[in-house]
Amino acid sequence: MKKEEARTVCLYDLDHTLARPLLEQCEYPWEALPRIRDLILELGNRLPESEYEKRGETVWVHKTARVFESAYLGENIIIGKDAEVRHCAFLRSNALVGEGAVVGNSTxxxxxxxxxxxxVPHYNYVGDSILGFKAHMGAGSITSNVKSDKLLVKVHAEDGDLETGMKKFGAMVGDRVEVGCGSILNPGTVIGRDSNIYPLSSVRGCVDKNSIYKKQGEVAEKHD
Structure with missing residues (x-):
């Protein structure tokens, strides 16, 4: 994947998120990460009371969403229409959950x-990340959002590195990406649209759209 292919418009169809006003301003999607909290507060205060229930000061839940009693909803949360937040899910803070999304047990x-x-239906950790339309993370797959050396995260594209200036940055996962069970998306991972990640993968850098990621250095192009 070249730098140009990591741009927001290449990874995501913005018709499928309330975050469109923010993401439209971002050449690269990770530029939105420091602004998610402010976006949620701005959106939340404009959501129609006829459709959304406000819980506490900064949590908005669509009246058609199903949220299990054991789920934890922290600060700055929007849960969209027909979404499902299952048993013991932990929405810690700053989470925009789209229409029809599933947040599973212990996620x-x-x-x-x-x-x-x-x-993200089973035992997933998703932090400082953006997951595109119909993206799916298999059971136990996670985004790792801090490098072990604690240095700033870079995105490693084919034609050079992109400096993010961020210490916390998980993964940018494009529309309709399938992440296999038990996989780790390392800090700064970018996965193009319609790609598949094999189970138990440790993914670093960028994965082209329409690819099958088998292991580091072994990525095949998908064919119809």
Whole structure:
């Protein structure tokens, strides 16, 4: 993947998220990460009371969403129409959960945008990340959002590195990406639209759209 292919418009269809006003301003999607909290507060205060229930000061839940009693909703949360937040999910803070999305048992969210129809259904950790329309993370797959050396995260594209200036940055996962069970998306990972990640993968850098990621250095192009 070249730098140009990591741009917001190349990864996401913005018709499928309430975050469109913010993401339209971002050449690269990770530029939105420091602004998710402010976006949620701005959106939340404009959501129609006829459609959304306000819980506490900074949590808005669509009246058609199903939220299990054991789920934890922290600060600055929007849960969209027909979304499902299952048993013991932990929405820590700054989470925009799209229409029809599924947040599963024991899944933790922190500083994320989940587009419509995203599924993070079993034991997932998603932090400082953006998951595109109909993206799916298999059971136990996670985004790792801090480098072990604690240095700033870079995005490693084919034609050079992109400096993000961020210490916390998980993954940018494009529309309709399938992440296999038990996989780790390392800090600064960018996955193009319609790609598949094999189970138990450790993904670093960028993955082209329409690809099958088998392991580091072994990526095949998908064919119809």
């Amino acid at each position: 933790e969210l922190k500083n994320v945008i989940l587009f419509d129809k995203v599924q």
